[in-house]
Amino acid sequence: MSKENQAVSAAYAGLQQKAALVRQSRHEKPLLLVGTATCGLAAGAAAVLKTIKEELARQKVEATVLEAGCMGHCYAEPLVIVYKPGFPPILYGYVTEGIASRLVIDFLAGDDPCLEFALGALEENEFLPALSDFPRFGVEQKIILENCGLIDPENIMDYIAHDGYAGLARALQLEPAAVVAEIKASGLRGRGGAGFPTGRKWETCLGTPADEKYVICNADEGDPGAFMDRTIMESNPHLVLEGLIIAARAVGADRGYVYVRAEYPLAVKRLALAVEQARQCGLLGENILGGGFGFEVEVFQGSGAFVCGEETALIASIEGEPGIPRHRPPFPAAAGLYGRPTVIDNVKTLSFIPSIINRGADWFKSTGTPGSPGTAVFALAGKLVNTGLTEVPMGTTLNQVVYDVGSGIPKGKKFKAVQIGGPSGGCLPESALDMPIDFDSLSGAGAMMGSGGMVVLDEDDCMVEIARFFLDFTQKESCGKCTMCRLGTRQMLDILEDITRGRGRPEDIDLLLSLAEDIKAGSLCGLGKTAPNPVLSTIRYFRDEYEAHINEKRCPSLMCQELIAFYILPEKCERSCDACVGSCPVEAIYNNADRIKVIDQQKCVKCNSCVDACPPQYRAVIKLSPPELVAEREKENK
Amino acid sequence: MSGEVTLTIDGREITVREGEKLLWAALDNGIYIPHLCADRKEEKPDAACRLCFVEIEGRPQPVTACSEPVAAGMVVNTRSERVDRLAGTAFELLLSSHRLDCGKCAANRSCALQKIARERKFKLKVTRLRTLDRNLPVDDSSPVVTYDPNKCVLCGHCVRACRRQGGGVLGFAGRGFERRVTTFGGASLAAAGCSGCGACAAACPVGALTAKNVRLPNAGAKR
Amino acid sequence: MELTDQEITTSREETKKILPQYPGRRGDLIPILQKVQEKLGYVPAPAMEEVAAYLGITPMDVYSVVTFYNQFRLSPPGKRQINVCMGTACHMRGGNIILDSWKRRLKIDVGQVTPDREFSLERVACVGCCTMAPVTVIDGEVHPKVTPTRVDGLLFSFGMKIEKEGGKH
Known part of the structure; x- marks a missing residue:
C-alpha cells in the first residue's frame, strides 16, 4: 500500500471511530426522530417538535430529540420515530401536538407504546406489524433513500456511522481512470431525465486535457410535481456531496458547484452545513484525507428559471448570464463552465456513486433491467x-x-x-x-x-386541461431565444386554451400534431424538443376528450371552468341546511320561494366550495357540461 | 488550421476555409439558405432563428447550417421535404408575431423576411396559425431612429451592432414570449443614452429599427 | 415606478456595502443580486447601476439578468409575500381556484402589491410539497391543503377585514 493510501485509510478509520462513539452515546437514552423535511414542516412538524421538547421537560424525561429528513411516507406527515430500549423502533404517523404529548407521557414516561398511532415498527418484532409487512415493501428497494429519514441530516457523524464517505475513501485509493471504469461498467445512466451513460460523460471529461476542470451537481429540480431531489438533499445531503467529491476525483476537477433552486431554502441550508462539516472533517479542501487530492465546493442558488436544468443554461447562469441554452456541440464534458471540461450530474445520479464505488459495478447491475440498471x-x-x-x-x-x-x-x-x-x-x-x-x-x-x-x-381530471397546464408552464419557462420554442409553444398554448374554452376548431388537433412534430425536430435545446410531449401523449391516448371539447363544447371530466356550471338538484336539497350558502365566497347561492337553494350563475366563480360543503348524505350540488344544461334543467323544473 | 476543405453542397463541389460554418460556405458560393440571426463576426453562433436547416448525408436529422463547421467530403443538401417544412414552420411562427404592414414599412423591398418568402415561395401571410400581436408602444423618441418592437424578430443584430459601437444601450430583456430588445429599465431610446449612431437601424433586417429621414454616420453598412 | 430620493440613496448605499464581499467577477453577478434583494426586498435601478460599475459591465447586462430570472423583483414587495404554488399536483387539486380566491380577496392580480403595501401576490412553479396540495407559501411558511375558506381564515389571522361583496364578478 502506498503512503497516501495508508494515510487515507488511517484518516477514515479515525472518523469512523469518532462517529461510532457519537452513535453509541445517542442510543443510551430514548431517541426521538421528527421528520422535518419541507413536507413534514408543511404538515405541522415544527409544532410537534416543540410540543415534544416541552413535554419532555415537563415530565422530566431524559431523551434525545433530533430532526431527521423524509422517509417517503409523506401522506402520513408529521412522522415521528421513537427508539426506546426494550421496544422495537416504532414509526408514528399523522402526529398532532396532542399525540406528541401522549407519546411522551404514555410511552416515554410510562410504558404504553400508544400502538393506536403507530404506522409500524422499523424492524421485525413481537409487538406490532413491521413496515416490512406492508405490500409496498415487497416492491421497494432503497439504495439512495436507504438512510433518508433515519439519520440526522445536520450531523456528518451520523452519516459516517452509516458507512458514509467510505466510497470516497476507496475512490481516493484508486486511480482516477479506475473510478471512471467502475462507473462505466455499472451502466449507470443519468437520472436527470435523458438517461445518458454517466461513465461516458466522465470519460470524456477525464480524457480532455485542461488547466482547470469542474464538476456540478444539478439540483435545479424545476419539474412541477417532482420533489425527489429536494427530499434527498434535505434528508441526506452528505450522500450527494460524497458523490460529487468522488466525481471530482474521477475526472480531476478541483472545483465544484451544487446548483440548487432558491425555492428550496431548507435544502440550501442543509447542503451549506454539510459542506462546512465535510471541510472540518478533512473531506473537502486541500489534501482530502491526506490522499493528496484537493477539491472545493460552492453552493450556488438558482434564481427561478426551469430552463437552467438544461446543462448549458445552468452553466450560463453560473457565469452570470441569463440562463439561455447554447448550441451543442461542444458538450460540457469537453468544453463547459468557462470553456473548461465540466461534468454535470443530477442529484440522484451522484447519490448512486458512493454505493457503486463501495459495492462494485456488478452489485449495481444486479438490480433493474439490462438497459437501465439500478x-x-x-x-x-x-x-x-x-x-x-x-x-x-x-x-x-x-x-x-x-x-x-x-x-x-x-x-x-x-x-x-x-x-x-x-x-x-x-x-x-x-x-x-x-x-x-x-x-x-x-x-x-x-x-x-x-x-x-x-x-x-x-376520472375528474381533464386531459386537455393537463396538456394546457404543461404548455402554459413550458411557455412561461421558455428562455425565448429560439423561434420554435418561444413562438411554437405559444401557438400550441393558444390553441389548447381555445379548446378548453370551447372555442376549438376541428382542424386544431391536426395543427397541434403538426406543430408538435416541428418543435420537437427544430428546437435548439432539450426544453423545446420535449415540450410537445404532454400534448402528443394526450392526443394519442385521449383524443376523444379533445373531440368532446371541440365538437360538443363539453368537458367530459367536468373540469374546464368555462365549459361547466354548478347546479343544485332541487329534489336532493335539504331546505333547512345552509351549508352551501355559508361556504360560497361570493354570495351566489340564495333561497327560492320553497327555501330550496339556487345558484346565481352570473355570480358563481366555480370555486367548488359548495360541492365540498354540501353534506355527503345529500350530495345535492352537481356539475354540468356544457353549462347550457343548467337552463334546460331549470326549465324542466318549472 | 489554415487549410482548406472541399465539400459538396447541392451537387456542387466547393472549397472553403477549414473551420468555416456551412451557412457562410454556401452563401459565399451563391447557394441560398434562409437565415436571420447568423452573424459572421461572432465566433459562437446563436442558432436562434431556426431557419437555416440543411440535410447532411449520414445524419439522421436536419441541422442548422450556421452552427455546423464544414468537413472534407461532407455532402450537403439545402433542400428536402423535411428542411423546407422546418424552415416553413419557423418562418410562419416569426410572421405570426411580426406586425405585417409591408406597404407602409420602411424596410419594404429590402426586408429579409420578404427575401426568404421569395426564395422559398413561402406566403407572406399567417394562414394556419393565430396572430400574436404584442401591441407594444412604438418608440419614436430618438431623433435618428424609430423602434417598433412589434416588428422585431429577435435576431439580435441591433444588440450586437450597438455593442460594437461601444454603446451597450440595447439588449435583451425578459424571457419566453416576453423576451424583447429594449434598453436599461425599458427607457425610451432618447432617455437611455443612445448616441444616435444609427448602427442598429442599419443592422435591422426587418424594419423594426428604421432610420428617420436623416443622414446616418453609419449608413451603408446594411447587410 | 418612481423611486423617492431616500429610496435611491438607500439602495445605492446598501448595494455598495454588499459589493466588497465579492471579488468582482462576472460570475458573482447572480449571488450579488440575490444579496441585494435579500437586503432591499427588490433590485431597484440604482442598485443595478452600482453592480454594473463594480463588475465592469453595462447596466443593460444586469437588467437582462434581472428580468430573465423569476426570483428578482423590480419593485418593492408587500409586507407579507403570498406565493401560490402552481405545480402539477397543486393545479390538479384546484390551485387556480386558490389563486382566484387570493386575487378576489386582495383585489390585486399576480405580480402586484396591495395599495397599502401589506400584501404581494405571486405564483410559484412548484415548491415540492406536492403531497400537501394545494399549498400557499406565505413569508416562507408552507400552508398545506388550502381551501377558499382557509384563504379567508389566513387573511383574518393577519388582521384583514373581509367584506363579502358578491355580485361583482
Whole structure:
C-alpha cells in the first residue's frame, strides 16, 4: 500500500471511530426522530417538535430529540420515530401536538407504546406489524433513500456511522481512470431525465486535457410535481456531496458547484452545513484525507428559471448570464463552465456513486433491467392514497407503483392516467399500467423518465386541461431565444386554451400534431424538443376528450371552468341546511320561494366550495357540461 | 488550421476555409439558405432563428447550417421535404408575431423576411396559425431612429451592432414570449443614452429599427 | 415606478456595502443580486447601476439578468409575500381556484402589491410539497391543503377585514 493510501485509510478509520462513539452515546437514552423535511414542516412538524421538547421537560424525561429528513411516507406527515430500549423502533404517523404529548407521557414516561398511532415498527418484532409487512415493501428497494429519514441530516457523524464517505475513501485509493471504469461498467445512466451513460460523460471529461476542470451537481429540480431531489438533499445531503467529491476525483476537477433552486431554502441550508462539516472533517479542501487530492465546493442558488436544468443554461447562469441554452456541440464534458471540461450530474445520479464505488459495478447491475440498471426514485403525487417518495428497481410496473406502493386512487374514483416526467414527459393510460418502467420503455410509450415526478390522475381530471397546464408552464419557462420554442409553444398554448374554452376548431388537433412534430425536430435545446410531449401523449391516448371539447363544447371530466356550471338538484336539497350558502365566497347561492337553494350563475366563480360543503348524505350540488344544461334543467323544473 | 476543405453542397463541389460554418460556405458560393440571426463576426453562433436547416448525408436529422463547421467530403443538401417544412414552420411562427404592414414599412423591398418568402415561395401571410400581436408602444423618441418592437424578430443584430459601437444601450430583456430588445429599465431610446449612431437601424433586417429621414454616420453598412 | 430620493440613496448605499464581499467577477453577478434583494426586498435601478460599475459591465447586462430570472423583483414587495404554488399536483387539486380566491380577496392580480403595501401576490412553479396540495407559501411558511375558506381564515389571522361583496364578478 502506498503512503497516501495508508494515510487515507488511517484518516477514515479515525472518523469512523469518532462517529461510532457519537452513535453509541445517542442510543443510551430514548431517541426521538421528527421528520422535518419541507413536507413534514408543511404538515405541522415544527409544532410537534416543540410540543415534544416541552413535554419532555415537563415530565422530566431524559431523551434525545433530533430532526431527521423524509422517509417517503409523506401522506402520513408529521412522522415521528421513537427508539426506546426494550421496544422495537416504532414509526408514528399523522402526529398532532396532542399525540406528541401522549407519546411522551404514555410511552416515554410510562410504558404504553400508544400502538393506536403507530404506522409500524422499523424492524421485525413481537409487538406490532413491521413496515416490512406492508405490500409496498415487497416492491421497494432503497439504495439512495436507504438512510433518508433515519439519520440526522445536520450531523456528518451520523452519516459516517452509516458507512458514509467510505466510497470516497476507496475512490481516493484508486486511480482516477479506475473510478471512471467502475462507473462505466455499472451502466449507470443519468437520472436527470435523458438517461445518458454517466461513465461516458466522465470519460470524456477525464480524457480532455485542461488547466482547470469542474464538476456540478444539478439540483435545479424545476419539474412541477417532482420533489425527489429536494427530499434527498434535505434528508441526506452528505450522500450527494460524497458523490460529487468522488466525481471530482474521477475526472480531476478541483472545483465544484451544487446548483440548487432558491425555492428550496431548507435544502440550501442543509447542503451549506454539510459542506462546512465535510471541510472540518478533512473531506473537502486541500489534501482530502491526506490522499493528496484537493477539491472545493460552492453552493450556488438558482434564481427561478426551469430552463437552467438544461446543462448549458445552468452553466450560463453560473457565469452570470441569463440562463439561455447554447448550441451543442461542444458538450460540457469537453468544453463547459468557462470553456473548461465540466461534468454535470443530477442529484440522484451522484447519490448512486458512493454505493457503486463501495459495492462494485456488478452489485449495481444486479438490480433493474439490462438497459437501465439500478433503481428509480419516484415522487408520487396527485390522486393517490399514499403520496410520497418511493424507490423501486427499474423494470417495476406502473401497476405496482400505483397500487402496491401508492395504495390506489382515493374516494373510490377511477384511475385515468399517470403523468410521468413533468413538462417533458407524457400521460400514460390504463393500458400502460402493466408496462415495466425504464428509460427506453417510457420513451417508447410517448412519456419520459424525466427526473421522476409521477402525478396520478383520476376520472375528474381533464386531459386537455393537463396538456394546457404543461404548455402554459413550458411557455412561461421558455428562455425565448429560439423561434420554435418561444413562438411554437405559444401557438400550441393558444390553441389548447381555445379548446378548453370551447372555442376549438376541428382542424386544431391536426395543427397541434403538426406543430408538435416541428418543435420537437427544430428546437435548439432539450426544453423545446420535449415540450410537445404532454400534448402528443394526450392526443394519442385521449383524443376523444379533445373531440368532446371541440365538437360538443363539453368537458367530459367536468373540469374546464368555462365549459361547466354548478347546479343544485332541487329534489336532493335539504331546505333547512345552509351549508352551501355559508361556504360560497361570493354570495351566489340564495333561497327560492320553497327555501330550496339556487345558484346565481352570473355570480358563481366555480370555486367548488359548495360541492365540498354540501353534506355527503345529500350530495345535492352537481356539475354540468356544457353549462347550457343548467337552463334546460331549470326549465324542466318549472 | 489554415487549410482548406472541399465539400459538396447541392451537387456542387466547393472549397472553403477549414473551420468555416456551412451557412457562410454556401452563401459565399451563391447557394441560398434562409437565415436571420447568423452573424459572421461572432465566433459562437446563436442558432436562434431556426431557419437555416440543411440535410447532411449520414445524419439522421436536419441541422442548422450556421452552427455546423464544414468537413472534407461532407455532402450537403439545402433542400428536402423535411428542411423546407422546418424552415416553413419557423418562418410562419416569426410572421405570426411580426406586425405585417409591408406597404407602409420602411424596410419594404429590402426586408429579409420578404427575401426568404421569395426564395422559398413561402406566403407572406399567417394562414394556419393565430396572430400574436404584442401591441407594444412604438418608440419614436430618438431623433435618428424609430423602434417598433412589434416588428422585431429577435435576431439580435441591433444588440450586437450597438455593442460594437461601444454603446451597450440595447439588449435583451425578459424571457419566453416576453423576451424583447429594449434598453436599461425599458427607457425610451432618447432617455437611455443612445448616441444616435444609427448602427442598429442599419443592422435591422426587418424594419423594426428604421432610420428617420436623416443622414446616418453609419449608413451603408446594411447587410 | 418612481423611486423617492431616500429610496435611491438607500439602495445605492446598501448595494455598495454588499459589493466588497465579492471579488468582482462576472460570475458573482447572480449571488450579488440575490444579496441585494435579500437586503432591499427588490433590485431597484440604482442598485443595478452600482453592480454594473463594480463588475465592469453595462447596466443593460444586469437588467437582462434581472428580468430573465423569476426570483428578482423590480419593485418593492408587500409586507407579507403570498406565493401560490402552481405545480402539477397543486393545479390538479384546484390551485387556480386558490389563486382566484387570493386575487378576489386582495383585489390585486399576480405580480402586484396591495395599495397599502401589506400584501404581494405571486405564483410559484412548484415548491415540492406536492403531497400537501394545494399549498400557499406565505413569508416562507408552507400552508398545506388550502381551501377558499382557509384563504379567508389566513387573511383574518393577519388582521384583514373581509367584506363579502358578491355580485361583482
